[in-house]
Amino acid sequence: xxxxxxxxxxxxxxxxxxxxxxxxxxxxxxxxxxxxxxxxxxxxxxxxxxxxxxxxxxxxxxxxxxxxxxxxxxxxxxxxxxxxxxxxxxxxxxxxxxxxxxxxxxxxxxxxxxxxxxxxxxxxxxxxxxxxxxxxxxxxxxxxxxxxxxxxxxxxxxxxxxxxxxxxxxxxxxxxxxxxxxxxxxxxxxxxxxxxxxxxxxxxxxxxxxxxxxxxxxxxxxxxxxxxxxxxxxxxxxxxxxxxxxxxxxxxxxxxxxxxxxxxxxxxxxxxxxxxxxxxxxxxxxxxxxxxxxxxxxxxxxxxxxxxxxxxxxxxxxxxxxxxxxxxxxxxxxxxxxxxxxxxxxxxxxxxxxxxxxxxxxxxxxxxxxxxxxxxxxx
Amino acid sequence: xxxxxxxxxxxxxxxxxxxxxxxxxxxxxxxxxxxxxxxxxxxxxxxxxxxxxxxxxxxxxxxxxxxxxxxxxxxxxxxxxxxxxxxxxxxxxxxxxxxxxxxxxxxxxxxxxxxxxxxxxxxxxxxxxxxxxxxxxxxxxxxxxxxxxxxxxxxxxxxxxxxxxxxxxxxxxxxxxxxxxxxxxxxxxxxxxxxxxxxxxxxxxxxxxxxxxxxxxxxxxxxxxxxxxxxxxxxxxxxxxxxxxxxxxxxxxxxxxxxxxxxxxxxxxxxxxxxxxxxxxxxxxxxxxxxxxxxxxxxxxxxxxxxxxxxxxxxxxxxxxxxxxxxxxxxxxxxxxxxxxxxxxxxxxxxxxxxxxxxxxxxxxxxxxxxxxxxxxxxxxxxxxxxxxxxxxxxx
Ligand SMILES: Cc1cc2nc3c(=O)[nH]c(=O)nc-3n(C[C@H](O)[C@H](O)[C@H](O)COP(=O)(O)OP(=O)(O)OC[C@H]3O[C@@H](n4cnc5c(N)ncnc54)[C@H](O)[C@@H]3O)c2cc1C
Numbered sequence: 001x002x003x004x005x006x007x008x009x010x011x012x013x014x015x016x017x018x019x020x021x022x023x024x025x026x027x028x029x030x031x032x033x034x035x036x037x038x039x040x041x042x043x044x045x046x047x048x049x050x051x052x053x054x055x056x057x058x059x060x061x062x063x064x065x066x067x068x069x070x071x072x073x074x075x076x077x078x079x080x081x082x083x084x085x086x087x088x089x090x091x092x093x094x095x096x097x098x099x100x101x102x103x104x105x106x107x108x109x110x111x112x113x114x115x116x117x118x119x120x121x122x123x124x125x126x127x128x129x130x131x132x133x134x135x136x137x138x139x140x141x142x143x144x145x146x147x148x149x150x151x152x153x154x155x156x157x158x159x160x161x162x163x164x165x166x167x168x169x170x171x172x173x174x175x176x177x178x179x180x181x182x183x184x185x186x187x188x189x190x191x192x193x194x195x196x197x198x199x200x201x202x203x204x205x206x207x208x209x210x211x212x213x214x215x216x217x218x219x220x221x222x223x224x225x226x227x228x229x230x231x232x233x234x235x236x237x238x239x240x241x242x243x244x245x246x247x248x249x250x251x252x253x254x255x256x257x258x259x260x261x262x263x264x265x266x267x268x269x270x271x272x273x274x275x276x277x278x279x280x281x282x283x284x285x286x287x288x289x290x291x292x293x294x295x296x297x298x299x300x301x302x303x304x305x306x307x308x309x310x311x312x313x314x315x316x317x318x319x320x321x322x323x324x325x326x327x328x329x330x331x332x333x334x335x336x337x338x339x340x341x342x343x344x345x346x347x348x349x350x351x352x353x354x355x356x357x358x359x360x361x362x363x364x365x366x367x368x369x370x371x372x373x374x375x376x377x378x379x
Numbered sequence: 380x381x382x383x384x385x386x387x388x389x390x391x392x393x394x395x396x397x398x399x400x401x402x403x404x405x406x407x408x409x410x411x412x413x414x415x416x417x418x419x420x421x422x423x424x425x426x427x428x429x430x431x432x433x434x435x436x437x438x439x440x441x442x443x444x445x446x447x448x449x450x451x452x453x454x455x456x457x458x459x460x461x462x463x464x465x466x467x468x469x470x471x472x473x474x475x476x477x478x479x480x481x482x483x484x485x486x487x488x489x490x491x492x493x494x495x496x497x498x499x500x501x502x503x504x505x506x507x508x509x510x511x512x513x514x515x516x517x518x519x520x521x522x523x524x525x526x527x528x529x530x531x532x533x534x535x536x537x538x539x540x541x542x543x544x545x546x547x548x549x550x551x552x553x554x555x556x557x558x559x560x561x562x563x564x565x566x567x568x569x570x571x572x573x574x575x576x577x578x579x580x581x582x583x584x585x586x587x588x589x590x591x592x593x594x595x596x597x598x599x600x601x602x603x604x605x606x607x608x609x610x611x612x613x614x615x616x617x618x619x620x621x622x623x624x625x626x627x628x629x630x631x632x633x634x635x636x637x638x639x640x641x642x643x644x645x646x647x648x649x650x651x652x653x654x655x656x657x658x659x660x661x662x663x664x665x666x667x668x669x670x671x672x673x674x675x676x677x678x679x680x681x682x683x684x685x686x687x688x689x690x691x692x693x694x695x696x697x698x699x700x701x702x703x704x705x706x707x708x709x710x711x712x713x714x715x716x717x718x719x720x721x722x723x724x725x726x727x728x729x730x731x732x733x734x735x736x737x738x739x740x741x742x743x744x745x746x747x748x749x750x751x752x753x754x755x756x757x758x759x760x761x762x763x764x765x766x767x768x769x770x771x772x773x774x775x
Binding site for chain 2: 122129173193197199265266272335336338340353354358366367
């Protein structure tokens with residue numbers, strides 16, 4: 001067994017960390033949050049230059065064909081810096097294209113930093129169940145007409161293209177009858193309402209009113225999109241798990257540092273045993289979480305779909321639990337400082353909280369873990 | 380043993396309920412019930428309505444204009460207010476500085492300040508904490524030096540809740556540096572309009588302006604604004620801490636929020652069914668409800684033993700109360716799933732009628748959750764409360 005990163009991966013992580021420190025400091029980040037766009041072209045250019053955008057893209061499209069472990073490295077660093085650019089949305093979108101084997105041109109543009117994607121999957125009623133789809137795709141000649149609306153689409157208004165799940169047949173909660181499309185974000189009939197999220201990100205509500213797409217927009221078999229949707233959502237979960245690890249490392253380090261420097265009653269507060277034990281718990285939570293993020297990153301490539309689902313859900317569960325504990329305790333141990341918006345710790349806590357609500361919360365994934373056939377029989 | 384209210388208690392409750400139904404303005408009620416942000420005007424308006432009825436100072440003796448209610452009546456009143464969704468009566472004047480003025484102030488101070496507190500003419504804030512002195516309050520450094528018939532105050536306070544609205548601040552200041560740290564502290568009342576005072580906002584996790592830093596640069600305070608004796612401030616401060624005992628657990632509000640939680644859990648769906656019908660989620664809500672039931676009875680037990688002196692059991696009520704409130708907000712955010720993400724300050728401030736994504740119940744919940752992390756930190760952190768329990772009750 002080998003848990004070490006390759007030399008290339010380590011170098012990549014170092015380069016990314018230096019970039020975050022130099023070009024994506026807390027002040028710069030704050031300005032981006034407050035800007036009208038909510039994202040930074042300069043930062044996007046920086047990510048492209050570093051190769052972060054080309055990494056997941058296949059070699060044929062000018063990328064490096066990076067593995068999920070490579071992505072783990074990137075997401076951890078972006079988490080550490082609480083980078084709010086639409087990287088996660090774009091890379092998850094790219095995975096749809098990669099798996100579908102279509103739209104090589106878009107993948108090429110992603111690698112070059114020219115295109116951003118967003119994933120319009122969730123709906124008003126769907127909560128964490130991505131198969132719960134009311135948006136319709138009706139056949140129209142060679143192509144389709146899309147109608148419906150999607151909600152809380154991360155970076156939905158900053159994206160050039162949208163990956164959209166729609167129902168081409170079946171009842172609202174069937175896994176059969178789902179089709180996946182790539183749609184130009186500015187296509188006639190698409191309207192997007194951009195807003196901020198609590199963690200400083202952007203999201204959008206998007207509606208599709210008689211949006212005409214050609215046959216080439218289809219990313220899955222007609223009615224057969226669920227397997228693809230489920231697989232890419234799992235990929236998205238592994239990215240979020242990795243991001244969480246980076247945030248947890250940073251927030252734990254900041255808290256440890258605070259315990260060593262903050263003086264009350266004439267001693268650093270880290271001298272109080274109750275806080276020492278709390279810090280020890282945080283450390284253990286983080287290590288357990290890190291193991292699960294690693295496991296998920298390895299198993300995401302598994303051809304055994306049940307194994308993939310089981311592991312990814314287990315990772316989201318364990319990391320969700322760790323993130324909640326670590327986030328809340330980091331704030332608590334910072335005392336009054338922890339509840340102000342002025343410290344990175346506060347923003348890390350908020351991001352950990354929103355990740356929990358993204359692509360399935362702890363209960364959702366616990367239920368999914370239980371639902372895998374192996375749960376009852378596994379020895 | 381009888382765990383029911385007496386007939387008189389019940390009659391009192393009906394009287395309060397009827398009054399609140401008739402006098403609580405609907406717009407204020409809606410703001411509170413819907414977790415919106417309250418303005419200075421909102422607080423003052425409700426304070427003045429209650430003042431007209433003589434119900435602002437539920438803990439004061441009748442001779443100063445208080446209600447003279449029993450501890451049980453106060454509890455019932457607080458519970459009814461919470462149930463109805465009234466704004467809070469801010470504690471800084473009524474429940475913090477007033478008892479100190481009553482117990483240790485001179486006649487002139489009582490005559491001047493107490494009526495103004497009752498009528499909300501003065502908005503008070505609390506100047507205890509400093510950047511270097513939080514849990515270890517006695518280490519505070521803000522200095523007050525005697526200069527004829529004035530004190531000259533220099534230093535900095537922090538975390539001062541709603542100081543941006545305040546007319547007056549009560550401060551702990553150091554008047555003697557040569558003695559044990561608890562023995563050189565005095566209790567000063569300072570007019571916020573005095574030259575040399577600067578208030579700088581601190582923005583909280585939920586991006587609300589709720590606390591401030593307050594800077595004192597050669598601020599001249601008349602000697603008659605000293606409470607009691609010089610260097611005896613720590614005694615007065617200790618008297619004040621935990622003075623307001625019954626409502627510290629906020630059981631009434633937690634009961635209301637539990638109903639709210641169940642309502643949104645019935646509205647939001649999981650797997651095509653109401654979330655509240657999901658066994659896993661329901662069990663979390665049920666555990667919390669059981670914990671709240673226990674706390675309510677603990678509060679009532681504490682009240683029934685009330686000798687009028689605040690005791691260390693207030694710490695237990697604070698810890699359990701804040702844990703329950705924080706868990707409630709956690710489950711609220713969980714209930715709304717992805718709708719916890721959108722952030723809509725205009726809606727929270729009441730500038731727009733509906734939230735951006737249209738789920739008006741959900742929109743304030745993540746900010747509410749983040750805001751409530753403060754409750755286990757302020758007023759003596761929960762760790763400090765546990766230290767009090769281990770030392771004062773358990774003798775460890
Ligand atoms: C929203 C808000 C409003 C406030 N409003 C006011 C106000 O109006 N006026 C005012 O004067 N103050 C106010 N405060 C200040 C509040 O009282 C302090 O924040 C609180 O006492 C904690 O102090 P600290 O923030 O300096 O944390 P610290 O004392 O630095 O504590 C940091 C951490 O160490 C822990 N710790 C410290 N000492 C010990 C110990 N001996 N044993 C174990 N653990 C320990 C704490 O529990 C905490 O987890 C407010 C605070 C907040 C957050």
